[in-house]
Amino acid sequence: MVMGAEAKRRPAPGAVAPGARPWHGYGLGLRTEHFEAVLEQRPAVDWFEIISENFMVAGGKPRHYLESIRNLYPLAMHGVSLSIGSTDPLDRDYLRSLRQLASEVDPIWISDHLCWTGFGGINSHDLLPLPYTGQAISHVASRIGEVQEFLGREILIENVSSYVNFADAEMDEATFLAEIARRSGCRILLDVNNVYVSSRNHGFDADAYIASLDAEKIWQIHLAGHSDYGDYVIDTHDHPIRDEVWDLYARMLQRLGAVTTMIERDDNIPPLQELLAELEHARQVGDDALARRCTAVA
């Protein structure tokens, strides 16, 4: 027996099965270096993810390319400045800019990170780790609720790579993430590379982490490269995706079914063709994993 939507293995982008997560196919992070190539080549990418802050400018080339590419592809908005875990007040000016950009872009969704970026008005411009405590869950879930009310939509929250864990943790990271998603009603953007990086740095089982999350909450996957220094791993986004992350991704899809996926590359950015080839590999890995899933449930 073949199960409903899984029979098609790869549904048409934009399809939403009742009660299930939306499916938008395979996307790429939209980077300045590729603006012209995207417009000229119109590559077979199902959607692009933009860094929201890069387009919170008055005009010029960034806004021109955004508008042109928006006319050709669905876009998701991915932010780095929400600082949802900070004890500083939420930045209302930022939220207004985010809402304004969303009204212009009409994104498939808006996402940011489960972290804090600043304290006392000072911005580290980094995705800093939170302690996995009930105190932090209440703080973050409440702020996500405020943000969602302000934006008038549910957001996606992404797990970050981390290099430090705190001694007063009352639970593991996956439980922390799952509970915040449950309490706030937000969805999860699961960065498979970040799960791998943190699993190496903190010594947890990456498969168990993913298995413990509510599958229906996971609306998007990030794939990216990292740098392996032997004793520790850093999430650098400047390399192709490594085999161990592809393997984790495949096992995850086999368990979860199709999840909207994109590749993030933020440094050492190669020509677009190279990323398109990597995206095609993601499609292949996804198709194979979903085929195995169909066989398993037959």
Place this chain on the structure above:
Amino acid sequence: MIRLESLQGRFIDHLRRKADFPSAWCAQGTVDSETGLAIYANAYTARLREALEADHPCLARYLGDELWSRFCAGYIEQHPSRVRSLRGFGAQVPHWLARNPPFSQHLEVAALAAFERELMDVFDAADAPRMDWSAMQEFEHPDWPHLRFGFHPSTRLLTTETNAVEIWRALKDESDPPPGGASAAPARLLWRDAERISRFRPVQAEELLALRACLLERADFATLCERLAALRAPDQVPALAVELLRQWFDDGIIQAIRTP
């Protein structure tokens, strides 16, 4: 339990000043906490330094590695980011360079930084339609004295006492920059053209006077002529005013003609 505020405050202090973060607050994973904290602290400095280098590539080249490192360390220490986007982190760079030796002893250094920041502002200033010279023909000559002009939002007038722009040009072309000295022109006009290319050109004394009147003070055409009369014979003023105005239309920096 450690309060979240305390943890975040100490963590930020560690990033900024390498202040001790209590090891008892960290769990020991595969990576020891000292290494983990160092990864964050190194990334903090590296990220801010990269942002400065992205905004000021010619300044970095002009200063050379040693002075550039001294500048970055000093600026990052004194100006922690209080802005949402790294785009604004370096906003105080020209001011800092003008006040801190040895940079402040070379006036062209701060001026070079100011020029690079003006170019950034030109790049992503608001969009607006532009008018061409034919729009002026719609007004009868008796109306002209009262006309005021709206400039494209990307338009910037930068006073240039030093040869920072000449230095920038040479560095951009990967040539040896001239030694610091006086500017060939008292100002530069910067703007973004209709193809979204950033442009700049020298501005001489008469045009500087005219731009100060029309761009900065929003003065009308009559006032423009009065100002120019300080530099030219009365019979030459109208032709000069029209010539300058026409040049601005041709540059594509006039977005509106305003009547009283």
